[in-house]
Amino acid sequence: MALLPRLDMALSLGFHIVxxxxxxxxxxxxxxxxxxxxxxxxxxxLELSRAWAKGxxxxxxxxxxSGTVLAFELGLLFPKFMEKAGPVIGLPFAxxxxxxxxxxxxxxxxxxxxxxLKPAAHLAAGWIVALSGLMSAVFxxxxxxxxxxxxxxxxxxGGFTDVNPLEALLPPSAGxxxxxxxxxxxxxxxxxxxxxxxxxxxxxPGSKFHRLALKIAVLVALPANLVQPVLGHRSGMEIARxxxxxLAALEGHFENQTGAPLxxxxxxxxxxxxxxxxxxxxxxxxWLATGSTEGLVVGLKGFDRELWxxxxxxxxxxxxxxxxxxxxxxxGWLLVDWIRTKRLAGSPKLLKALVVMGPMGVLALEAGWIAxxxxxQPWIIYxxxxxxxxxxxxxxxxxxxxxxxxYLLLGFVVTKLIAHYVRRGPRILKETDGNH
Amino acid sequence: MEIxxxxxxxxxxxxxxYLVLGIADFGGGILNxxxxxxxxxxxxxxxxxxxxxxxxxxxxxxxxxxxLLFVAFPVAFRVLSESLHLPLELMLIGIVLRxxxxxxxxxxxxxxxxxxxxIFSVASFTTPFFLGLAMGAxxxxxxxxxxxxxxxxxxxxxxxxxGVLTTAAGTYLAAVYLTVEAKEVELRKxxxxxxxxxxxxxxxxxxxxxxxxxxxxxxxxxxxxxxWFIPAAAGVALGASLAALRLRTxxxxxxxxxxxxxxxxxxxxAAQYPYLIAPDVTxxxxxxxxxxxRPLFGALVLGSLLVLPSLVWLMVVFKRRD
Numbered sequence: 001m002a003l004l005p006r007l008d009m010a011l012s013l014g015f016h017i018v019x020x021x022x023x024x025x026x027x028x029x030x031x032x033x034x035x036x037x038x039x040x041x042x043x044x045x046l047e048l049s050r051a052w053a054k055g056x057x058x059x060x061x062x063x064x065x066s067g068t069v070l071a072f073e074l075g076l077l078f079p080k081f082m083e084k085a086g087p088v089i090g091l092p093f094a095x096x097x098x099x100x101x102x103x104x105x106x107x108x109x110x111x112x113x114x115x116x117l118k119p120a121a122h123l124a125a126g127w128i129v130a131l132s133g134l135m136s137a138v139f140x141x142x143x144x145x146x147x148x149x150x151x152x153x154x155x156x157x158g159g160f161t162d163v164n165p166l167e168a169l170l171p172p173s174a175g176x177x178x179x180x181x182x183x184x185x186x187x188x189x190x191x192x193x194x195x196x197x198x199x200x201x202x203x204x205p206g207s208k209f210h211r212l213a214l215k216i217a218v219l220v221a222l223p224a225n226l227v228q229p230v231l232g233h234r235s236g237m238e239i240a241r242x243x244x245x246x247l248a249a250l251e252g253h254f255e256n257q258t259g260a261p262l263x264x265x266x267x268x269x270x271x272x273x274x275x276x277x278x279x280x281x282x283x284x285x286x287w288l289a290t291g292s293t294e295g296l297v298v299g300l301k302g303f304d305r306e307l308w309x310x311x312x313x314x315x316x317x318x319x320x321x322x323x324x325x326x327x328x329x330x331x332g333w334l335l336v337d338w339i340r341t342k343r344l345a346g347s348p349k350l351l352k353a354l355v356v357m358g359p360m361g362v363l364a365l366e367a368g369w370i371a372x373x374x375x376x377q378p379w380i381i382y383x384x385x386x387x388x389x390x391x392x393x394x395x396x397x398x399x400x401x402x403x404x405x406x407y408l409l410l411g412f413v414v415t416k417l418i419a420h421y422v423r424r425g426p427r428i429l430k431e432t433d434g435n436h
Numbered sequence: 437m438e439i440x441x442x443x444x445x446x447x448x449x450x451x452x453x454y455l456v457l458g459i460a461d462f463g464g465g466i467l468n469x470x471x472x473x474x475x476x477x478x479x480x481x482x483x484x485x486x487x488x489x490x491x492x493x494x495x496x497x498x499x500x501x502x503x504l505l506f507v508a509f510p511v512a513f514r515v516l517s518e519s520l521h522l523p524l525e526l527m528l529i530g531i532v533l534r535x536x537x538x539x540x541x542x543x544x545x546x547x548x549x550x551x552x553x554x555i556f557s558v559a560s561f562t563t564p565f566f567l568g569l570a571m572g573a574x575x576x577x578x579x580x581x582x583x584x585x586x587x588x589x590x591x592x593x594x595x596x597x598x599g600v601l602t603t604a605a606g607t608y609l610a611a612v613y614l615t616v617e618a619k620e621v622e623l624r625k626x627x628x629x630x631x632x633x634x635x636x637x638x639x640x641x642x643x644x645x646x647x648x649x650x651x652x653x654x655x656x657x658x659x660x661x662x663x664w665f666i667p668a669a670a671g672v673a674l675g676a677s678l679a680a681l682r683l684r685t686x687x688x689x690x691x692x693x694x695x696x697x698x699x700x701x702x703x704x705x706a707a708q709y710p711y712l713i714a715p716d717v718t719x720x721x722x723x724x725x726x727x728x729x730r731p732l733f734g735a736l737v738l739g740s741l742l743v744l745p746s747l748v749w750l751m752v753v754f755k756r757r758d
Contacts, residue, residue, distance in 0.1 A: 058539045064492045065535035071502050072528050075517035082506050083514040087724035090507025090732065097503055098739055101496035105750045108489035113753050163727045394521045394587060406529065410536050420545050432543060 002388040004396040005077040008403065010373070012069050014366055015407045019063030020140075021185035021365065023103070024133035025220065026056040027110075028186075029193065031126035032216050038119060044209040047426040048216075050114075054432065055421050057111050062410055064104065069403070076399075081380050081390035084160055088153050089143050091165045096139035103132035134182065141181045142174055148372070149173040149242050150381050176238040177372075180231040183224055184368055188361035190221035191327065195358025196422045198351040209426045214354075215344055222335060225327040225361070232324065233288065240289035243382060244298045246375040249309040250317040251285055252278065253299045260285040260297040265318065268311050273301060309377045316370035323364035330357045439733055440723045443508045444712075446736055447501060448705040452698050454497035456609060459567065459602065461491045463610030465534055465560025466603070467630060468553075475626045480553075483610075484542060486617050489754050491538065493747070495531075507732055512712040512722035516570075519579040519713075523566045523590055530562030561603060568602025569595045572645070574713045575704070577652035581716040594648040601641035605697050608634035612677065612693040615686040617755070628681050631689075635678055642700070654715050659707040666703035670696045 030052040037045035071093075075082050106128040114122060146152075152168030153160040194217035200210045240247045247253070252268040252275035253260060262285040266278025283293040290297065300308050330353050338344050345351050380387040421428050464483045471479040506513040517524070533555055541552035572595030573579055579589045611631035618624040649657045660667065677692035710718045723729065 054543060058543045061492060061535050061539040064495060065532045068495055068499065068531050069528050071499055072524060075502075075506060075513050076521055076524060079514040079517040082517070083510045086506035086510040086513060087508075087728040090503060090728070091735065094500075094503045094507065094732075094735060094739070097496060097499045098743060100499070101493055101743055102746060104493035104496070105746045108493060108750060109753060112489040116753060161725065163725055165728060165731050392518060392521070394518065399525055402525075402529070406532060410532075413536075413540055417540070417544060 002391050004400060005391040006387065008396055008400045009070075009073055009077050010370070011400065011404055011407060012066065012073055013369070013373075015411070016063065016066040016070055017185070017365065017369065018188075018362060019059055019066060020137065021189050022056070022059045023063045024130070024137050024182075025186050025189035025193075026052060026059065027103075027107070027126060027130040027133055028220065029190070029216055030056060031123065031130055032219070033212070034123060034126060036212070036216075038123070042208075042212070044212050044426065047209055047429060048213050051421065051426060051428055052213075053111055054428065055418060057107070058417060059414065060104075060107060062414060064100070066407075066410075067100065076394075077392055077396070078380065078387075078390045079392050081385065084385065085381060088150075088160055088163050088165065088168045089146050091169050092139045092143040092146070096136050096143075099132045099136040099139060103129050103136065106132065137182050137185060138178055141178045142169060142171070144181075144372070145174040145177045146171045147380065148177065148376055148382050150384055155384065173238060173242050176231070176235040180228070180235045181369075181372075183228055183231060184361075184365045186220055187224035187228055187327070188365040190217050190224060191361035192358050193217040194221050195355045196418075198345065198354035199358075200422060200425060201345075202348060202351050202355070204425075207425065218334070218344060221361075222331050225324075225331045226335075229324055229328055232321075236288055237291065240297065243376075245300065245303045245307060246309060246313070247289060248298060248300045248303070249311075249313050250371060250375055251289075251297075252314050253285065253297060254301050255299040256296065256302050257299060258286060258294045258296050259283050260289075260295075262288065268314055270308065270311065307378060309375045313371050313375035313377075316367045316374065320364045320367035320371055323360040323367065327357055327360055327364065330354075438720075439726065439729050440508075440719050442733060443504065443723075443729060443736075444709075444719045446733075447504045447508070448702065450497050450501040450504060451705075452701050454494070454501060455602070455605065455701060456694050456697055457490075458494040458497055459564045459606040460609040460613060461487050461494055462530075462534065462560045462564050463603075463606035463608070463634075464614070465538070465556055466564075466607045467610050467614065467627075469557025469560065470630065473626060475620075475623050478620070478623050479614075479626055482614060482618055482623065484538075486614060487538070488542065490750060491535070493750060496743070504732075504736075508724055508729060509712055509719070509722040510724055512717050515579065515581055515713055515717055516574065519587065519589055520570050520573060521587055523570050523573070527563050527566035527570070530559045530566065533559035534563065564603040564606040565599040567599075569599035571602070571704070572596070572598030574711075575653055575656055575708060576650050577654055577656075577714040578650070579713050579716075581713075592650065594645065594650050594653075597641055597645040597648050601638065601645055604634050604638035604641050605700070608638055609693055609697060612681070612686070612690050615681065616690050624684075624686070628684075631681055632678070635674065638674070652715075656707050656711075656714060659709070660703065663703060663706045666699055666706060670699035670703060673699055 030049050033045055033049035033052060036042065037049055106125045109117065110122065110125045110129055117125065146168055149172040151171050152164040152166070154162040194214055197210045197213040197217060201207060201214060204210060236247070239250070252263050252266060254273050254275065259282070261280035261282045263275050263278035263280055266275045268275045286295040286297055287293045289295060333353070334345060334350060337346070337350060345354060376382055378386050378388070380390045424431060464487050468480055468483045505516070537552040537556035537559060541549055541556060544552065569590060573590035573592070576592060576594045578592060608631055611627050611634055614627040615624050615631065618627055673692045673696035677689045677696055680686070680689035680692060708714070710720065712719055712722050
């Protein structure tokens with residue numbers, strides 16, 4: 001039964017991706033803060049850079065160990081997949097390892113050698129951390145893109161031959177999946193950081209520290225949230241082309257149709273082969289998927305019943321769009337207000353909106369990935385290998401429970417710790433400086 | 437030399453580096469748990485400052501070994517993932533808890549400092565132990581490819597003994613490294629004392645392992661004896677390391693300690709050859725097609741040229757005596 005390994009992996013990935021996204025985005029924010037300090041000499045800029053760096057250190061560590069779990073779980077949960085696919089997609093994983101190592105080395109230098117490095121060297125170290133974080137995300141997403149649209153090998157006697165790792169490194173879906181997936185991480189984290197500092201500004205309106213923090217976070221969150229839907233639209237079109245059954249499942253679309261309507265909400269009924277109680281927007285799905293209002297959209301009924309992805313894919317997809325839309329509206333409002341009043345989030349109403357939007361980025365990130373992965377089922381390698389052929393026969397319930405408890409514990413502790421850090425603001429530096 | 441052998445050598449190299457760097461970090465955690473005496477607080481403080489900048493980066497050797505395994509020797513990767521499922525999971529749990537506890541205690545609010553301290557110390561024992569256990573198991577010839585067998589092929593005296601050996605080796609290395617970093621005489625003496633104890637456990641575990649090699653390990657024992665000069669060199673290096681500690685030439689002790697552990701692992705590798713998992717999986721039988729191996733080898737060489745200098749720089753920045 002493939003369910004337990006899938007749940008196990010989903011748990012580890014769902015946990016890790018939050019911390020990995022933090023490991024990509026926070027270095028960017030802390031370097032921007034440091035640049036500001038070097039330029040203006042403002043006390044709060046230095047405090048902010050150092051406080052963000054401390055928070056990053058803790059969260060990066062949790063990301064590092066949860067990433068190690070994933071590396072092992074590839075084999076522990078899907079040994080037959082790794083046996084066949086390992087040699088084909090080893091390259092992006094190896095490159096991710098190099099990127100992670102570079103990030104870890106330079107983060108160590110950034111955090112602990114602040115006094116030993118010249119300013120330019122310290123800033124450079126910070127930029128290298130940010131860049132390697134980005135590269136890690138790119139490589140890991142490339143590996144996933146290969147699972148969605150596998151290339152770079154031939155199938156013979158149930159094995160992979162003529163392996164071409166370089167071709168496998170840049171699969172067809174990479175062009176849409178990598179930008180959309182990577183930007184999602186930046187958006188999620190920057191939105192959350194903005195929310196945390198907006199929260200403090202509601203309590204301490206005069207705090208220059210939190211004002212600057214908000215500004216830098218919004219600098220990343222604003223463009224990220226506004227551009228994401230554009231990339232998402234592109235992803236939709238590409239998925240319609242490369243993985244039509246996935247699109248059909250995500251859209252709850254059953255019939256082959258030209259001029260197909262976009263279905264909002266509703267309940268996909270796999271027995272009756274229709275999505276019930278949905279709100280149809282005429283012609284919109286055809287336009288979104290093909291660029292033409294009369295374009296053909298293939299429905300689920302055009303495929304074998306046993307290949308239909310689980311309905312969870314659609315629910316996750318709709319959630320992602322819901323949150324993504326809310327973020328566009330909220331941040332769009334923020335932008336308009338900023339231009340009009342020349343002040344960023346000057347009113348408590350806007351600050352509250354920022355706080356409310358905080359979790360939405362992370363929720364959209366998780367929902368989007370669930371849609372991507374569940375939408376790929378029943379395949380682990382799309383159209384090549386089924387998930388159930390790939391899994392371990394080992395009893396896994398205990399691992400699931402055990403790791404679930406560990407992640408719960410870590411999540412709880414981290415939340416408490418970060419809440420404490422944000423609440424204390426710049427004072428956290430004096431309070432924890434003995435420990436570095 | 438065949439490309440498969442070259443890659444197996446890379447794998448061995450990754451393992452050696454993980455042991456002398458990453459597992460030594462775990463050794464630090466063990467010493468943290470064993471800190472006692474007048475200098476106990478100073479011991480813990482030194483351990484923390486020594487490990488903090490490098491412990492995450494040192495994961496890379498483990499990841500490298502893993503990636504090498506599943507790219508170059510995927511059959512072995514599958515067999516190990518299945519037959520060593522439980523020890524590998526326990527090793528993972530140690531990694532997760534050790535790392536998290538370490539940062540929570542360093543950056544925490546101070547409330548549950550004691551709890552994280554304990555978790556850090558205890559978790560530090562588990563990873564070296566289960567790594568050693570896994571290595572012992574794949575030598576012992578009890579991990580068979582034909583399934584339907586129990587997942588408990590690793591539950592035996594020999595793997596257990598190798599687990600203890602690995603834990604002791606990590607502790608010994610950490611103790612010696614810390615003698616170099618310790619600035620006060622009393623602190624240095626405390627770590628030298630711990631190094632002696634760890635070396636004692638190491639030697640006992642090594643001898644026990646040699647005695648406990650099961651008959652199912654096949655030719656391992658013969659090959660180990662044939663290459664006797666390698667473990668002998670390890671023994672000599674260990675002796676030299678201990679002598680250097682006695683003479684308070686701690687940097688020399690560090691060099692010999694690393695040499696001792698490295699030699700032991702190399703000796704093990706030489707004796708294991710050509711098996712990855714005795715007796716069913718060899719380097720050749722597990723290998724991926726040549727079309728994969730060649731670019732991988734190239735990537736490894738290139739990667740080493742990029743990665744090793746960064747690591748050296750990191751070490752130099754933090755380990756150079758001010």
